[in-house]
Amino acid sequence: MNLNEFNSLIDLYFYQAKKQNPQSIFLEWLNPQNKKRFTWSETSSNIYKLAKIIKENIVDRDRCLLVSENRPEWLISDIAVMLANGITVPAYTTYTENDYRYLIEDCQPSVIIVSNNEMHDKLKNIIEEKDFIKRVITFEKISSRNYKNKYLDFNSIIESNLSESDKIKNLNLKRTSPACIIYTSGTGGNPKGVILSHGGILNNLEGACEILRPLINKRPIFLTWLPLSHSYEHTVQFAQIAVGAKVFYAEKIEKLLDNISEAKPTIMTAVPRFYQNLYNKINMNMKKQTGLKAKLIKATIFLGRKQLLKQKMNLFEKFLNFIVNFLVRKKIKKQFGGNLRAFVSGGGALDREIGEFLNAIGLPTLQGYGLTETSPIVSCNPIHKIKVETVGPPFKGNQVKIAEDGEILVKGENVMLGYWNKKEDTKKVIKEGWLYTGDIGKIDPEDGYLIITDRKKDIIVNAGGDNISPAKIENQLSNSSAIDQCMVYGDGKKYLVALIVPSKEFKEQKEKISETINKINENLTQIEKIKNFYLINENFSIENGLLTPTMKVKRNKVITKYKNILESFYKK
DSSP: OOGGGOSSHHHHHHHHHHHSOTTSEEEEEOOTTSOEEEEHHHHHHHHHHHHHHHHTTOOTTOEEEEEOOSSHHHHHHHHHHHHTTOEEEEEOTTOOHHHHHHHHHHHOOSEEEEOSHHHHHTTHHHHHHOTTOOEEEESSOOSSOSOGGGEEEHHHHHTSOOOGGGSOOOOOOOTTSEEEEEEEEOTTSSEEEEEEEHHHHHHHHHHHHHHHGGGOSSSOEEEEOSOTTSHHHHHHHHHHHHTTOEEEEOSOGGGHHHHHHHHOOSEEEEOHHHHHHHHHHHHHHHHTOOHHHHHHHHHHHHHHHHHHTTOOOOHHHHHHHHHHIIIIIHHHHHTTTSOOOEEEEOSSOOOHHHHHHHHHTTOOEEEEEEOGGGSSEEEEOOTTSOOTTSOOSBOTTOEEEEOTTSEEEEESTTSOSEETTOHHHHHHHEETTEEEEEEEEEEOTTTOOEEEEEEOSOOEEOTTOOEEOHHHHHHHHHTSTTEEEEEEEOTTSSSEEEEEEEOGGGTTOHHHHHHHHHHHHTTSOGGGOEEEEEEOSSOOOTTTTSBOTTSOBOHHHHHHHTHHHHHHTTOO
8 A cells, every 4th residue: 555645534434444345343442431333344335424514514624523532433523624624623621611712713713513412511601602613513412402493313313313424425535635723832832733644644644653563463442542633643544544444442440451451452652651651550569569679670661671772682682581571461462451552652652760670671662753734744663773862864855954053854745734823833944844743852963863952842642742832821820919920830740830939018928829839720621720839038039040132031041040849849
């Protein structure tokens, strides 16, 4: 299969659907309260039916907002929107009503697709206000609503009959046609809608399939649990289609390990927070072992690291490595269903120690790099040559170079079409076809592997791979009379903390500051909430080197000065 031959993701899906056994299970939700399975035939039929309804309510390139947890209907809806020549706008289920309001007012969707009552409750006021919303499609029955004529539920749509002549077939989609708009936080605080093309995602898939090919010897199984509204997992779903996978959708994060045992995935994609938790759990269990078991574990890690780093082993080490493969690594793999060939890490920087540890104990972990603006993957480590301190070589078709100041520049079909309704912002980051990523790095001259060394832009990427604008939160904090200055911290961490310079009137009133932060937290999403804070008496100023001449906080300087305090919040 040559992905260069496809004009759209629609072409890819129906090409692959024709190759598969129509009665073979394609999508399955591991939710015991709402178990759902769709064969390839059922999936295609449902896509056609839903696309017809959407087409009746949009004109070409109208936006369709999709708000749902991960479940089979997500993929069906995404492809149906594209088939109707619409543009999918995925949105996180963790957004507040204000967040949804901003997105809806910005992209003005003609259709909203929402999963259940809980999600609908945050949208209903906006739906009632906006006349441009023509249709609301729900995956489940909505208990109470106004404007009932706007609503259709998914089950009633797929239970309807559809003649062959009613199926949408003749599309004029090109590789340059917009496929989706994925909102990501910008440095100014307001989310930006990143327009990704069909060709950009297809280009990504070509590189992804190169990574996956050595890991697949039969029909692969994926377990999807990262939010599909995240650009990383959104593209992964099309990689699943490209390799003809069976896809399981996790019940919820709390049940993930149980879901892994049930699904027995071949490949799993995850973000650094998952690997951090996994590392801590496995390490904790290993430290409890004594005697021979403890010695075998120690040998497993030592020899595994040696193997990873391509260091020579003597005959005894080779024999011992053979033994621990069966006694230690095989048992660890069984805890993940027994079929796992590799983890793929993206959405943030993976700690080197964690990467080496997981690879050493028999859980190959391939770290990649990308951003929403690059559809999203730029590079990834291949299974045959893992270098955990790098993010691997660039995908085929992705040009990467390093600017004079060290910034990573990317060029290729994978680069976004631009920011929705933000031409000037687009011009700031795309110059002569090159995307200025805001990340600092270097290229290993020996093998062309990319190494990330720093981040130029002020975006926090937490341990879950979520992009968070500190400016948005800091502006809200600074608007309080109790707070003079502040800085939010949490790059690569599970949660955010803050350094607070209180106003003169509140210098000794920590409880008042706490009340203020709690009130602000009420209007923030879960990932944006401040979990803890530290009061400092020294103002950020130009004189002490913590402010630029334009009065912007020098984050790196502040972090360096207060590093021990900031890190102490995560040791409790």
